[in-house]
Amino acid sequence: MKFDNKEDILQLTPQWKGDRFDNGRPRVPDDILKRIENVTTEEAWGVLWGSGYKHQFQDGWQVVPEGKVLVGRAVTGVMVPQRPDLHDALLEYGHEEEGRIGFFNSWVIEILQQDDVMVIDMFDKIFQGTYVGGNLANTIAARTKRGQVLWCGVRDLQQIAEIDNLVTFYRGNDPTGIGDVTLTGINVPCRIGK
Numbered sequence: 001m002k003f004d005n006k007e008d009i010l011q012l013t014p015q016w017k018g019d020r021f022d023n024g025r026p027r028v029p030d031d032i033l034k035r036i037e038n039v040t041t042e043e044a045w046g047v048l049w050g051s052g053y054k055h056q057f058q059d060g061w062q063v064v065p066e067g068k069v070l071v072g073r074a075v076t077g078v079m080v081p082q083r084p085d086l087h088d089a090l091l092e093y094g095h096e097e098e099g100r101i102g103f104f105n106s107w108v109i110e111i112l113q114q115d116d117v118m119v120i121d122m123f124d125k126i127f128q129g130t131y132v133g134g135n136l137a138n139t140i141a142a143r144t145k146r147g148q149v150l151w152c153g154v155r156d157l158q159q160i161a162e163i164d165n166l167v168t169f170y171r172g173n174d175p176t177g178i179g180d181v182t183l184t185g186i187n188v189p190c191r192i193g194k
Contacts, residue, residue, distance in 0.1 A: 058193035104183035122152030134159030
């Protein structure tokens with residue numbers, strides 16, 4: 001199992017006909033991102049619904065700062081509840097075989113580029129489900145100039161709310177650090193919501 005695997009990304013996105021990043025991820029053109037900034041949620045949802053994408057809206061978010069639009073190229077990360085054998089094997093693989101450093105949550109952040117939006121599926125975990133705090137959120141803002149969609153919690157909310165160039169959609173706030181979770185995929189399909 002490889003993280004951010006080009007062959008998997010190409011296999012999962014065969015209908016994309018435009019440019020791609022080196023890892024195979026579709027590169028939505030900058031002008032399209034700019035145009036989408038002026039599209040309402042209902043307009044975007046209507047196009048998706050009409051094209052057969054029936055599960056592309058989720059309510060119940062908290063957002064900082066309020067009233068800002070978040071548009072960008074998705075970089076996904078999927079976290080699951082920790083199981084020691086899987087956790088240890090994937091952490092070791094990432095460190096030894098792919099040269100990744102730190103804990104799983106930094107692995108997605110380290111591949112972010114300008115105009116990316118980090119999308120994290122952490123099964124709506126809030127307690128010990130804080131994917132980012134103030135320090136990592138600053139890194140995300142510096143790399144992407146966009147933001148993050150977190151189906152989980154955050155910590156250091158007051159710091160995150162003050163960061164320029166960062167819009168954060170999140171489910172809850174908790175002072176605990178991230179724990180009891182394992183990363184199973186980067187740039188793979190994820191499930192946000194019910």
